Amino acid sequence: MALLSSPRLSFHLLTKADAALMLRLLNEPSFINNIADRGVRTLEQAEKYLIDGPLAMYRQHGFGMYRVTRLADGLDIGLCGLVYRDYLGKPDIGYAFFPEFAGQGYASEAAAAIFAYGKNVLQLSEIVGIVAPHNFASQKVLQKLGLQKQGQLQVPGEDKKVDYYALPTV
Template sequence: MLTINFTPFPNLETERLLLRRVNENDANEIFALRSNPETMKYIPRPLVKSIDDALEHIAMIDAKIDTNEGINWAITYKYDSKLIGIIGHYRIKPEHYRAEVGYMLLPEYNGKGIISEAIKEVVNYGFNEMKLHSIEAIIDPENFGSERVLQKCGFVKEAHLKENEFYEGRFLDTVIYSILNK
């Protein structure tokens, strides 16, 4: 079985981006991301209602890193430490050499290729450092922007699950995309 260790925390770099550990100084940006109905539109989770909620979310991210259950990075430009989004490996299944990638971006940064650039680096880390065999992304079937990004990054559609999640009184479909370590 896969052994995963996120200590020391791995900062990642791309041409334009630095992916670093999320910290308490990012609380305002985490609040902006997770309290915005538009950025949360395709994520069936409750909206964050306060800075304290954002700090709790950061503490949850830290706990998962500390226990090697998941890893999230703050997406920043190299020249500016301000968090503009988050990306990470969730629901790591070491016994299956598989993890789920997830990401969010502040709306003013959409359409600049930031998520594609970050995904490629996080996938590279997953395959080369974590030794994963496959990485999945689970999206809302209406999230066409995310679908295009995943396809651009080499992910292929594996499944469309009908009404497999229940949230706020209704059943939701999910689509699974994945990429294999060749």
């Protein structure tokens, strides 16, 4: 059963049964280039990643990343959801789609649906975004949500900075 849906997509809680999907997505060159190399190379590692990541986040925060399915044909096309990172101190919106579904508006549609879900259903007071400085497509997705670049942050424990997006303060 879907957690929520948008005009073309449905969103589902991840389970250990999604290990193959996670393994493929985490090893896409676009994921590694734009997000990070999580070092997940086997189904067993993907299952552990799910248990320690999204499934733990559901229990701890009541939200996480969700499997995104295209309504037209039931294909799993990627992930979108909310992630709580200690160094941000608030949830950020995240998404990753298989490359064959890029450029079709799915990221924008999914992000808008999750943003509204976070605000209206989960009653989150603030949702932010982080993105690699070179990832212009994702920057546009965040901007469509009304988020504006506030500066850059150093990712703790990693040798990289990310652009930080939030709603403008009045």
